[in-house]
Amino acid sequence: MPPFNTRISKQLEKRLDSRLSRSIRTIEAGNTASLSFQSKRHVNFSSNDYLGLAADKTLSQAWQRGIDLYGNGSGASPLVTGFSKAHADLEASLCDWLGFERAILFSSGFSANQAVLFSLMKEGDLLVQDKLNHASLIEAGIHCSATMKRFRHNDIEHLKRTLTSGGLVVTEGVFSMDGDLAPLADIHDITQVNSWFMVDDAHGIGVLGEEGRGSCHSANVKPEILVVTFGKALGLSGAAVMCNQDLGDYFTQFARHHVYSTAMPPSLAHAISHSIEMVRTQQWRRDKLAELQSEYQQRFSMLDGYIETETPIKPFLIGDSGASVQIAMALSDMGLWLTAIRPPTVAKGAARLRVTLTANHNINQVKALANAIGQAVEKVAEWNRRF
Structure with missing residues (x-):
């Protein structure tokens, strides 16, 4: 008989004894x-x-207008019938705002991060991450086929020693628990020779940079991959991976979190486009x-x-x-x-x-x-x- 009950009880008791138990x-x-x-x-x-957009009445009206135009749910994954004009308009808005050729939409930042690493990284590749990266990135790094190494938080010299060959360097733009900024310009310089640079800007987008373009814009760098989320400063939910045309086509083919997940509701995509306009102009x-x-x-x-x-x-x-x-x-x-x-x-x-x-x-x-x-x-x- 599987020892699930005993294992679960012991783990819950251990968490409680250490005063680390969580509750909703x-x-x-x-x-x-x-x-x-x-x-x-x-x-x-x-x-x-x-x-302060999550309860903004104008944004609420935009979402309600999206329901009137497109109904409630998307009904399918993007490659079946789940991709609507609202999704296409949102991708175009993101590309215009952030200066990338493609925007691939996801239902959450967690899915977006995991989709990138699982689909892009292969056996023999080197993945180098900041030690304090979000759990979605670290977990994906552990379970993908690449060799993952972690450098000390925001430590450029340690990153240089860790990046022993070409690979993918991943950091957050703003770290969610410490509120500090990654040294994006320095990391960008290091990766220019034979590596790629990926930034998760969940907590920087909307807040930093001209028109809220985020921490990368504020640091005057453009990574190969930029992940932005809509559940924080934009007041809604979902995420996008910003990249060039070829990489966007690659994710359309191989990013299973995108290919096999039901697309975000088109009414939500319509509302996010409206939120982007508010962020840019207000x-x-x-x-x-x-x-x-x-x-x-x-x-x-x-x-x-x-x-x-x-x-x-x-x-x-x-x-x-x-x-x-x-x-x-x-x-x-x-x-x-x-x-x-x-x-x-x-x-x-x-x-x-x-x-x-x-x-x-x-x-x-x-x-x-x-x-x-x-x-x-x-x-x-x-x-x-x-x-």
Whole structure:
């Protein structure tokens, strides 16, 4: 008899004993700067909705218009009958915005990353990844046919020593747990001789660069492969792989996540095109983020645990996993929603609160957050000293 029950019980018990157990909490109205949990309102500092588009009424109307035009679902994979004019228009919008010949659409960034590595990398190839890359990239690297090596986070000299032959170098543009930027220009220079460069810009697109073109545009580099997602700054869901014409044709033939998955709803594709136009033209959203980030720096720089970033992702380092959960709970009692990030998502001893700012926040909320975190940290430290 398979030992599944015993294995599952032991793993769950181990996770619980190490104070790393995860749970899903049902929230209401979570697409704005506030949410409701168990009938209590919280200011939401955990959303990736950086530009405040997830609940924007104009964008909602665009999606509803897409339903009127194209119906509800796509009904099939892209190579059967699932690819509509809305999908073609979205690909054209992405290419015009980001300056690539092709855009291959996926239902999630996870699928897009895995599709690229599984279809492109073969036995004998070298894949070199930043140590802190997203789980979708690391997992695909482990299971694809290529030889994967990892270089120390943002360490250019280590990358040079690791890239012993031509291969594919992969990094994120903005790292989701640390909020820091990859040294894209330096990595681009290293890969110019006999390698390719791939960037996952899930957390940079819409936020950085002229017209929100992302971290690569901000760094003035163009990788061979750029992955962008629509579930963060663009306020919706899905992803695209940006590349040249030949590589796009190759993915159409061999990227199984694309070929064999039902295409995203055409109404969603229609809404994403509208979101791109809003991101390109509504600079005030990025200006608002810059204003909030300046206030955050002023209020938090005096607190232990503060980490400087140039993005709306503001990790506040706690260290101990148990303490990070206690502090998050104390903040919840004060009406502030923050997520405690613990191993294995981050390294052991690097548990933190992941603070994210959005264009829907205001200055007073940032001030209140700084005061509350200072109080919560002291309260939890005092409680732990006693007990």
